[in-house]
Amino acid sequence: MSKKSPYLYFEPAKIAALKNLNILARQAVEGFISGLHRSPHRGFSVEFSEHREYSPGDDLRHLDWVAWGRTDRHYIKQYEQETNLRAYILLDASSSMAYRYGGNVTKFQYACFLSACLSYLMCRQQDVVGMIAFDDSIRFHLTPGSTPAHMDRIFTHLEKLQPGKRTAIAPTFHRLAGSIAKRGLLIVISDLYDDQSEVMRALQHFVYKKHQIIVLHLMDPAELEFPFKKLMTFVDMEDGKKLQVDPRYVRQSYLREMGAFVERYRKECGDRNIDYVLTPTDRPYDRMLLDFLGRRRRALRR
Numbered sequence: 001m002s003k004k005s006p007y008l009y010f011e012p013a014k015i016a017a018l019k020n021l022n023i024l025a026r027q028a029v030e031g032f033i034s035g036l037h038r039s040p041h042r043g044f045s046v047e048f049s050e051h052r053e054y055s056p057g058d059d060l061r062h063l064d065w066v067a068w069g070r071t072d073r074h075y076i077k078q079y080e081q082e083t084n085l086r087a088y089i090l091l092d093a094s095s096s097m098a099y100r101y102g103g104n105v106t107k108f109q110y111a112c113f114l115s116a117c118l119s120y121l122m123c124r125q126q127d128v129v130g131m132i133a134f135d136d137s138i139r140f141h142l143t144p145g146s147t148p149a150h151m152d153r154i155f156t157h158l159e160k161l162q163p164g165k166r167t168a169i170a171p172t173f174h175r176l177a178g179s180i181a182k183r184g185l186l187i188v189i190s191d192l193y194d195d196q197s198e199v200m201r202a203l204q205h206f207v208y209k210k211h212q213i214i215v216l217h218l219m220d221p222a223e224l225e226f227p228f229k230k231l232m233t234f235v236d237m238e239d240g241k242k243l244q245v246d247p248r249y250v251r252q253s254y255l256r257e258m259g260a261f262v263e264r265y266r267k268e269c270g271d272r273n274i275d276y277v278l279t280p281t282d283r284p285y286d287r288m289l290l291d292f293l294g295r296r297r298r299a300l301r302r
Contacts (some may be wrong), residue, residue: 005156009109009116013156014169014286018121028044086144086182087122089115090173090192091161092133092218095237097192098163101222103282110281111218112158117285118187119154120129122146136168139204140302144184157181163300166238175243183210191218192265193238207272221282224262228253270289 005012006161094185097108105113115131122129123146130144132153140157142150169190180186185293186206192199206213228247235242262278269276277292 005114008159009112010120010155011113011117012133014284015117015120018117018286029070029132035124062239077183085122086184087125087127088144088186089118089129089131089186090134090176090186090188090190091131091133091187092167092169093133093164094167094193095163095165095195096167096191097218097221099220099237100281101220101227103220105281106163107218107220107281108163110279110285112161114189114216114236114279114285114289115157116158117120117289120151126267131157133157133169134172135164136166136172138172138175139164140188167194170198173199174205177202177209177211178204180209180211181287184212186211188213188215189218190215196261196264196268200265200272202270203269203274207274213269214277215265215269216277217262218279218281219262222279224258224280226251226258267275 019077043158046166091111093108097111098106100106100109119129119131126146128144128146131140131142133139142153142157145153169192188203203213203215205231226247228251231246233242233244266278277288277289
């Protein structure tokens with residue numbers, strides 16, 4: 001019998017089923033950012049990471065005397081080496097992400113499961129990962145880390161988060177491009193419902209700052225397939241506007257516009273060497289990750 005997770009969005013059974021994903025992810029991100037991935041060994045330079053208990057033979061220069069004064073126990077400060085891969089997950093928490101039509105989870109819930117899974121896997125393979133949730137402003141910003149306590153903070157913040165206000169992807173990303181100082185891997189999880197030209201300019205800002213980017217474009221299957229048949233009233237989830245529509249008369253034009261919307265993101269991301277993955281929410285996120293990272297591994301071997 002599998003152990004139940006204490007966290008809403010962390011599913012140990014699915015993580016256990018991805019026993020090969022750790023290797024695939026490591027090979028993939030090393031291909032994304034040559035020279036930036038962390039050595040598996042701890043160093044004593046650059047940036048403080050965490051404590052471990054003192055062992056005979058440890059360099060006494062790295063004893064934490066403040067911790068000793070508080071606990072009467074000896075701890076060694078550990079630091080990350082300069083070769084760390086620093087990753088950020090940029091999670092869209094705008095109101096449009098709350099959409100669901102007939103499926104098990106909303107786009108937002110799917111994004112949270114995906115964020116928790118990616119965070120755990122990267123930390124498990126000794127990467128450091130941070131998370132930024134946004135709508136028209138920053139909802140929370142967790143700087144990169146890799147400790148169990150850091151994982152707890154990520155999972156807890158995800159559980160407290162709810163879809164909020166309107167989307168403002170481009171201005172948010174421009175601010176982040178100016179504030180994330182160290183280059184690394186950025187994983188964008190969003191439905192990308194914003195002005196496409198402005199979103200691509202913002203992603204280009206990240207590229208200019210030497211970040212590598214993966215865009216996971218979340219869409220409910222109904223948004224891609226438009227299965228509606230009867231006269232319906234559609235409500236914009238971000239501004240509340242209503243529109244009564246007979247699906248029979250708009251289906252073909254809708255599918256054409258949606259196809260162009262997706263294809264433009266696919267093409268323009270490809271032109272900028274940004275990995276773009278259309279991610280329908282009816283596809284299990286563990287299978288999506290396994291297939292995507294498998295494709296990345298095969299591409300890197302060419």
